[in-house]
Amino acid sequence: METEAAGPAPISIPGSTRTDTGAETSDQASRPHIITFGDEPGAGKLRSPRGVAVSPDNKIWVADRSKSHLQVYSMEGAYLYQFPQATGLGxxxxxxxxVSIDKDGHLWVLMIGYPASPDSVVQVSRAGHLKANFDLPDTVPRGGVRGMAVGLHNDHVFVTWSDGYSRGGVQAFTPDGTLLWGVGPRMKTPMFVAVDGKGDIFVSDFGTHFIYKYDEAGRYVMRFGGPGVGGGELRYPEGICVDSSGHIMVVDQDNQRVVMYTGRGVYVRHIAARAEYPSGVAVGPGGQLVVTNKNTITVFTGY
Incomplete structure (x- = not known):
């Protein structure tokens, strides 16, 4: 695990591989810390992390494609356990x-079954009990992609799909798997999806470099971002989430940063991701920014 300060001088942080022998100044103490972990040998080692969520108790839940369970870490980077510990994800x-967390604290996990079986969505209680599951109507081909999010006000499940090349969309389901609606003609390679407190849906499109916004009924509202390297422009957006202030946080993979927008798509600022292949993103209850990388997790204790 590697820990550093956002400023020029690293400071002492428990569990860090990097320390400063001098006294910590008040200016240093006020700077956000940056912690990178997940590549240490052992059960907590990551190989293909993608989706990530943070629970109200500051636990980080990671969907790693090389694992059959979720990987769970503390906000300080300590590996805690695999989840569910006994039954697995079914x-x-x-x-x-x-992975997404609903208003009752249950975990929802998107499971990919290509090429032989359908993709599925699983609901698991925090105690590790399988509560619900349903198969998705279409299985993406190898090379295709998906993302998932659960709305906090109605528990609707939103899942993206893509053939990996030129077409894709997003679908809305009830918790029992009933299809409510599906949209997609405007999108090329949708990746991740997020839902804000008003029920608006935001989809990152890797192929067009835009973020697409839909209302809770699936009606197209707008798009923002667009190809480029500066300001609110994007190059191959991936992970997307909504913070407690309603800001939309987007992983701008090729530009190696996380870009912040208002809910109306207005660029606010960006944060350097400090990773070669940033992918998923989540925010913690204490204002932390959590980003999955090629085989690690990076936590910004403030952003």
């Missing part, structure tokens, strides 16, 4: 691709 032959 589909040992499928890969966990994304």
């Amino acid at each position: 589909y040992p032959s499928k890969e966990p691709y994304d």
Whole structure:
């Protein structure tokens, strides 16, 4: 695990591989810390992390495609356990691709089953009990992608799909798997999806470099971002989430940063991701920014 300060001088942080022998100044103490972990040998080692969520008790839940369970870490980077610890996610032959937490604290996990079985969504209680599951109507081909999010005000499940090349969309389901609606003609390679407190849906489109916004009924509202390297422009957006202030946080993979927008798509600022292949993103209850990378997790204790 590697820990550093955002400023020029690293400071002492418990569990860090990097320390400063001098006294910590008040200016240093006020700077956000940056912690990177997940590549240490052992059970907590990551190989293909993708989706990530943070629970109200500051636990980090990671969907790693190389694992049959979720990986759970503390906000300080300590590996805690795999989840569920006993039963698994019910589909040992499928890969966990994304994870979301509903208003009751239950975990929802997107499981990819290509090429032999359908993709599935699983609901698991924090105690590790399987509560619900349903198969998705279409299985993405190898090379295709998906993302998932659960709305906090109605528990609707939103899942993206893509053939990996030129077409894709997003679908809305009830918690029992009933399809409510599906949209997609405007999108090319949708990746991740997020839902704000008003029920608006935001989809990152890797192929067009835009973020697409829909209302809770699936009606197209707008798009923002667009190809480029500066300001609110994007190059291959991936992970997306909504913070407690309603800001939209987007992983701008090729530009190696996380870009912040208002809910109306206005660029606010960006944060350097400090990773070569940033992918998923989540925010913690204490204002932390959590980003999955190629085989690690990076936590910004403030952003």
